[in-house]
Amino acid sequence: MAEMTVEQLADAMYEMIKEAKGMKKYKATDLQKAMAERFGADKQTCKQAIRLLMDSGRCIYTYFGGSYIEIPPDQPPAP
Amino acid sequence: MAEGKKYVTPKLDELEKGPWPSFVKEIKAAAQKSPMAAALLGQLEQSYDEKIGHWKHGGIVGVVGYGGGVIGRYSDLGDKYPEVAHFHTIRINQPAGWFYTTEALRGLCDIWEEHGSGLTNMHGSTGDIIFLGTTTDQLEKVFSKLTALGFDLGGSGSDVRTPSCCNGMARCEWACYDTMKVCYNLTMAFQDEIHRPAFPYKFKMKMAGCPNDCVAAIARADLSIIGTWKDEIQQDDEMIKKFADEGLDIQRQIVSRCPTRCMDWDGKKLTINNENCVKCMFCINSMPRALAPGKERGAMVLLGAKAPIVQGAQLSSVLIPFIDLEDEESWNDLKQLLENIWEVWCEEGKNRERVGEFALRVGFGNFLEAIGLEPRPEMVAYPRDNPYVFYQTAKKE
Ligand code: HEM
Ligand code: HEM
Numbered sequence: 131m132a133e134m135t136v137e138q139l140a141d142a143m144y145e146m147i148k149e150a151k152g153m154k155k156y157k158a159t160d161l162q163k164a165m166a167e168r169f170g171a172d173k174q175t176c177k178q179a180i181r182l183l184m185d186s187g188r189c190i191y192t193y194f195g196g197s198y199i200e201i202p203p204d205q206p207p208a209p
Numbered sequence: 210m211a212e213g214k215k216y217v218t219p220k221l222d223e224l225e226k227g228p229w230p231s232f233v234k235e236i237k238a239a240a241q242k243s244p245m246a247a248a249l250l251g252q253l254e255q256s257y258d259e260k261i262g263h264w265k266h267g268g269i270v271g272v273v274g275y276g277g278g279v280i281g282r283y284s285d286l287g288d289k290y291p292e293v294a295h296f297h298t299i300r301i302n303q304p305a306g307w308f309y310t311t312e313a314l315r316g317l318c319d320i321w322e323e324h325g326s327g328l329t330n331m332h333g334s335t336g337d338i339i340f341l342g343t344t345t346d347q348l349e350k351v352f353s354k355l356t357a358l359g360f361d362l363g364g365s366g367s368d369v370r371t372p373s374c375c376n377g378m379a380r381c382e383w384a385c386y387d388t389m390k391v392c393y394n395l396t397m398a399f400q401d402e403i404h405r406p407a408f409p410y411k412f413k414m415k416m417a418g419c420p421n422d423c424v425a426a427i428a429r430a431d432l433s434i435i436g437t438w439k440d441e442i443q444q445d446d447e448m449i450k451k452f453a454d455e456g457l458d459i460q461r462q463i464v465s466r467c468p469t470r471c472m473d474w475d476g477k478k479l480t481i482n483n484e485n486c487v488k489c490m491f492c493i494n495s496m497p498r499a500l501a502p503g504k505e506r507g508a509m510v511l512l513g514a515k516a517p518i519v520q521g522a523q524l525s526s527v528l529i530p531f532i533d534l535e536d537e538e539s540w541n542d543l544k545q546l547l548e549n550i551w552e553v554w555c556e557e558g559k560n561r562e563r564v565g566e567f568a569l570r571v572g573f574g575n576f577l578e579a580i581g582l583e584p585r586p587e588m589v590a591y592p593r594d595n596p597y598v599f600y601q602t603a604k605k606e
């Protein structure tokens with residue numbers, strides 16, 4: 131398999147998060163493990179992909195007893 | 210800023226009495242300028258009346274790109290106290306050893322009076338500068354002003370927490386290695402791990418310059434680096450004699466209190482059997498200038514302390530009995546060790562399982578093997594006790 135670029139990995143992660151939205155929350159390690167399994171992606175590239183998702187604002191970190199990566203809500207969060 | 214609404218707070222007022230510092234007095238002073246601090250007094254008094262806390266926490270707050278540094282706090286009485294409906298905490302990476310210029314302190318206070326409650330906690334038990342109480346819309350403004358002042362956010366959530374150290378070399382003759390240098394270097398080396406949470410749970414690192422452990426690393430840090438020495442306690446017999454002449458009962462107050470009974474006093478000369486010294490610091494603390502840590506100084510690296518949150522409290526146990534931390538090689542060893550620990554823990558650790566709990570669950574022996582360390586007798590979990598090497602009485606033929 132051709133090596134995935136950071137952008138492609140970020141897209142794959144985004145899809146995974148989107149599909150699970152409302153049902154399951156992922157942590158950084160969940161995403162990284164899934165990418166390693168599906169595409170043989172290495173840790174460093176996964177880190178860069180997550181960074182890309184964050185810096186572009188497509189994803190945000192949330193905290194619920196642990197740190198998760200999610201798609202920002204349409205509405206600002208009700209506390 | 211305008212003065213906030215005034216609340217009648219008889220219960221809080223009780224806490225202004227007495228000669229000690231009072232947080233109520235400080236919050237009242239802040240309330241002169243900050244409606245947020247004023248409302249905090251109102252909500253707090255109500256909590257004391259009802260014996261119910263009114264804070265909720267967690268959720269979705271932060272600055273773009275970072276997963277740590279901001280801790281979401283909300284009041285469940287937002288209608289009654291709208292000024293504290295949002296009351297987020299910001300953690301700011303403190304300078305190693307907590308040294309500031311007054312200019313930097315003024316800068317921090319100015320930012321916080323403009324964009325937050327004005328209330329700070331210098332410093333939190335994580336070591337960070339803590340800004341208490343602001344709203345979501347102020348976060349990016351605070352962040353950009355902080356960076357302009359040369360500060361950065363600290364850690365929170367499942368990441369490397371802001372490393373923290375005692376101010377050893379700067380002020381303290383017991384320091385066995387440069388805690389501030391190691392703290393700074395670790396902070397800079399692991400910026401990504403501090404700002405982008407990628408672990409099963411938090412990971413704290415604390416550096417103490419000697420076994421006195423002024424930052425309580427052994428009880429609070431997932432990775433504790435504690436100064437120690439290899440050779441003999443430095444001894445100045447003239448000074449010891451002076452202590453004795455001035456009335457210190459060396460036999461009763463020092464020798465008989467040494468935990469391993471490795472000292473001897475014949476009325477004139479103190480003899481220490483250094484091979485049996487466990488470096489508890491007791492005699493050294495009791496006779497400053499007469500005794501001091503040895504000359505061959507370095508540090509011990511320990512793993513696994515934590516306070517009781519999901520499971521009970523745990524003290525850390527020894528991973529590396531002695532590391533120099535002055536040369537490039539030992540520094541690289543330490544960084545590699547951390548990478549190995551995180552690798553194994555991220556792979557196998559459960560959600561919200563601290564690394565010490567993880568090591569306990571899989572067995573410390575298996576954990577050592579996974580991170581590539583050989584068990585050694587010096588890796589004690591408690592004084593004179595180690596979980597890896599077992600001694601058997603030789604069988605007679
Ligand atoms: C159910 C409610 C709460 C729980 C269970 C809780 C728990 C904790 C824990 C476990 C820590 C240590 C975190 C760490 O170092 O990793 C902590 C720190 C802290 N919490 Fe809370 N907390 C609660 C509510 C609040 C509220 C309402 C506020 C403020 C309005 C607050 C302010 C802080 C601050 C400032 C720290 C950092 C203190 C320091 O680093 O010394 N907490 N909290
Ligand atoms: C009657 C009320 C309170 C009592 C008895 C109390 C007691 C304490 C105690 C015993 C500690 C531990 C100190 C230490 O580690 O040495 C502590 C820490 C702390 N308290 Fe309070 N507290 C009170 C109210 C508050 C309020 C109203 C706030 C914030 C608005 C607050 C914020 C903190 C923070 C941020 C810490 C962590 C400080 C640190 O570890 O350095 N406390 N408190």
Ligand code: SF4
Pocket residue numbers: 375376377378381382383384385417418419420421422423424436
């Ligand atoms: S831990 Fe040791 S070196 Fe550091 S300040 Fe305390 S006594 Fe000094």
Ligand code: SF4
Pocket residue numbers: 466467468469470471472481485486487488489490491492493
């Ligand atoms: S440091 Fe502690 S164990 Fe060592 S000689 Fe002094 S009192 Fe004894």
